[in-house]
Amino acid sequence: MTSIDENSKEKLRSVSVDLNHDASLLIDIPDALCERDKVKFTVHTKTTLSSFQKPDFSVPRQHEDFIWLHDTLVETEDYAGLIIPPAPPKPDFDSPRDKMHKLGEGEATMTKEEYTKMKQELEAEYLAVFKKTVQVHEIFLQRLSSHPVLSKDRNFQIFLEYDQDLSVRRKNAKEMFGGFFKNMVKSADEVLISGVKEVDDFFEQEKTFLLDYYSKIKDSTAKAEKMTRAHKNIADDYIHISATLNSLAADDMTANKNLNIILSLQKVEGRVASDQDLKLTELLRYYMRDIQAAKDLLYRRARALADYENSNKALDKARLKSKDIPQAEEHQRQCLQKFDKLSESGKKELTSFKGRRVVAFRKNFIEMAELEIKHAKNSVALLQGCIELLKSN
C-alpha cells in the first residue's frame, strides 16, 4: 500500500511516508488563502481514473469540508474495519495572533529595529503555522487517495470534484447521521475495554499495546510542545538582546561585532526551534492522532463482537421460546460475518500501520539529527569567527 522511495527524498516533507506516488490519483494542496479566521485550501487533483469527469482540476475547500469528509467516512459501516486517517486539526492562528497583538501594544517601548525584527519573527511564525496546517490537510487527502478501499469512496470523489460550495451537503449529512456512531465510539472506551473478552491473541496484544502507547505518546507530544516553546522564547530573547546592544554600540566596533553574532545566533536558535517542532513535535502529534484512529478501529471491532455475542444470546433465547428463530439466526449470522470482516481487515490495517509508523519515525529522526548537526555546525563556525575577530583586535 505504502512504500518509501529513498531516492525521492525531496518529495518527502510529510510526517507520514510518501503517499502521493500512485499516478492514477495524485492530490496536493498547492495554494491556500488566509482570510480572517478562515483558511481556504485549493485542492488540486490529477487523475487517470475514468470515475472522474476531468483529468486535472482544482476546487476550493474549507477546514470544515475536510471534517465533513472524515466524519462521513467514520460513520460508513463498510469502513468499520479500516483505520480512518485522523482528521486534520483546526488551523490555529491564536498564538501568533495574540503575540502580534501584544507586540502592537508594546510598540512604544521598543526601538524601531527591535519592533521590525519581532514583527518579522512573528510573520515567520504565522507562516510556519500556515505551512503546517496546509501540510496536515494535504496528508489527510493523500492517505485517502493511497488507500485501496477509501480512495474509491463516493464522498471522497465529491469532495475532490464538486465545484460548488459543500456546505449544503454538509448540513444534510449531519442530519442523516446525527453523529450517532461517532458518539457511540467515543463513549465506548470503558465499556468495551473491560467488558469484551478477547479471543484473538493478536487483537489482545494490539489492544494492550495501543492503549499504553497512546497515553505515552500523548504525554510526549505535550512535553515536546513545551520544549519547542521554550526554544522559541530564547530566540525571541536574542532579538531583544541584539536590539539593546544596538543602542549601546553606536560607535563601538567590538560591540557591533557582538551584535552581529547575537543576531546570527538568534536566527540559528529560531531555526532549531522550528525544525524541532516539525520533525519531532509534529511527528509525535500526528502519530498520536493516528493511534487514536487505530484505537477507534479496535472499538468498532469490539462493538461488533459485543453485537455478535448479544445476537448469540438472542438466538438462544429465541430457541428457548421457539419464536422468531430464523430472524435470530440470520441476525447472528450477519453479526458474525461483520465481526469476521472487521477482524480480517483490522488485522491487515493494524499490521501495515505498524510498518508505516516505524518508517515515519525513522525518517523524521534521521532528518532531525541531520538538521541539529547542521545548525550546530553553523553556530560553531559563527562563534569561532567571532572569537577570532575579538581576540585579534
Place this chain on the structure above:
Amino acid sequence: MAASSDRNPPPFPTAEESEPGLCDMADADSDEGEDIFVSNSNPVSVSRGVSQPDRVSEEPSDLFSEEAASSTAAKANGVHSDDDNDLFADTNVELSTDKSSSSARKEPSGPRHASTFTPSPAAMQPTSLEQLEEEEAKDSFDVDVAVTNPEKIGDGMNAYVAYKVSTRTSLPMFRSKVFSVRRRFSDFLGLYEKLSVKQSLHGCIIPLPPEKSVVGMTKVKVGMDDPSSVEFVERRRAALERYLQRVVSHPSLLQDPDVREFLEREDLPRAVNTQALSGAGFLKMINKASDAVNKMTIKMNESDTWFEDKFQEVENEEQQLRKLHVVVDSLVIHRKELCGNTAVFAKSLAMLGNSEDNTALSRALSQLAEVEDKMEQLHQEQAASDFFIFAELLGDYIRLLGAVRGCFDQRMRAWQRWQEAQSTLQKKREAEAKLLWANKPDKLQQAKEEITEVTVAWEARVTQYERDFDRIGMTVRKEVLRFEKEKAKDFKSQIIKYLEAMLQSQQRLIKFWEAFLPEAKAIA
C-alpha cells in the same frame, strides 16, 4: 578590572621561581618603592595630579593605542611611572581568557567552583625586553587575589559563611609573598565602607561589593546543600572575588592600609554598621550626592565640557545596561525553563521507548531520550554561563557606573564647597571693610587684627578648596579614563569567555547528534 572568577588551578609556583625575575625590579625601585608603600595614598595622587596637569588631556590617545596592544603579550605597566602612562594593566586578565576554555570543559553542571590563581606570565618568564620595560616602568603590578572555599560556620540564625581570601604577590609592602586569611561577607562590606569614606572624597571610583541578601542568606543558614543555596553561595563567592580583584588592581586603593589589613591580618575586628550597606543603601548613598548636586542654586560654569559630556555618557550607558540586564535575566529564566522541559521530555520519551514494540525503534527512542538528557545538561551549563558570565557582568557594571556618577557628584560638591567658601570670604571682607570704616581709631587696631585673622583663615580655606576641586577634577578624569579602559577589557574578555563556552557546548551537541544518527538509521 580583572574578571577571572573561575580559573582552574594548576598549582602556582613556589616563591623562588618568581623571585629572580622580580628581584631586580624591586631593587631598582627600592627608593621610590618605600616612599609609596609607607605613606598613604593621598599625597601620591596629589603629587601625580599636580605634577602632570598636561598629561591628563593627552591620555586618550595613549589609551586607545594601549588598548590595541594590551591583548597580545602580558605587559606589566608601571604603576607609579613618571614618564610613560599612568595606566595599569592587570596581567591576570590575559591568563584567565586562556584558561577559560579548559575550565569550561571541566566544569560540572551548575555553578562553578574553585578558583585559585595561576602565575602571571610576567613573573614567570620575563623576556629581556619585558624586563627592560618593567624596569623602566618601575614596579610591576603584581597582586593576585582569589576568594575560595566557602564554609559555613556555626548553626542556626547566627551561622555565617567564611571565605578563604588568598593573596599572591611580589610587592614588598606585604609581609609575605603568599598568604591567606578567612573573611566573612560583612568584612568585605566593612572594607568598602572604610574605603568609600576615605577615597571618594578624592574622586576615586571605589569598586562595589555584592549586595546583601536576607533571603539568600537565610536559606544558607538553614542548609547549604540544596541547589539554590549552592548557586547563591557560588554567585556571592564569584562576586566577592571580582570585587577584591578590582580593588587590588586600583593603584591608589592598593596602597591603602585598610586594604592591606584586609588581605593580611589574621583576625579582623568585626565590621559594624553594615546595615547601611544593603543594596538599597548603596543607591541611597549615591543618590544623596546627586540630590545635593541637584539642589545647587549656582550652576557651574564648565570651561571644559568634558565633564558634562562624560557624565551624560555615563548616565546613558547605565540606562542601556539596565535594559540589557533585564533581557539577559529573561534569557536565563527561559533557558532554565528549557532545561526543565527537556528533562521532562527525555523521561517521557524513555517511557515511550519502553512501550514501543518494534525493537529497533524502541532502542532508537531510548537513545533519543538519552540525547535529550545530554541536551538538558548542555542547556544547564549554558544557563550558568548566561548568568555567571553575562548577567553578573552587566550587574557589576550597572553598579559601578553608579559609583562613577557618584564621583562626578563628589567633584560638584567640592566645587560647591569652594564657591560657598568664596562667598563667605567675600562677606568677611565686606564686614572687615565696614568695620574699618565705622570704627573708632582706638579700637581699630584690635578689631583689625581679629578680622584679619578670620579673613586670612578664610582666604586659606578658599585656596585649599580650590586646590581640592582641581585635584578632584584631575583624579576624576584619570579615574574615568582608567575605568573605561578596564571596562572595555573586562567586557571583551568576558564576552570571549561567554562565546567560548557556547562554542564548547555546540561542539558537544554535534557529537551527541552524530552518535545518535546511526541509531536512527538502524531502525527497521
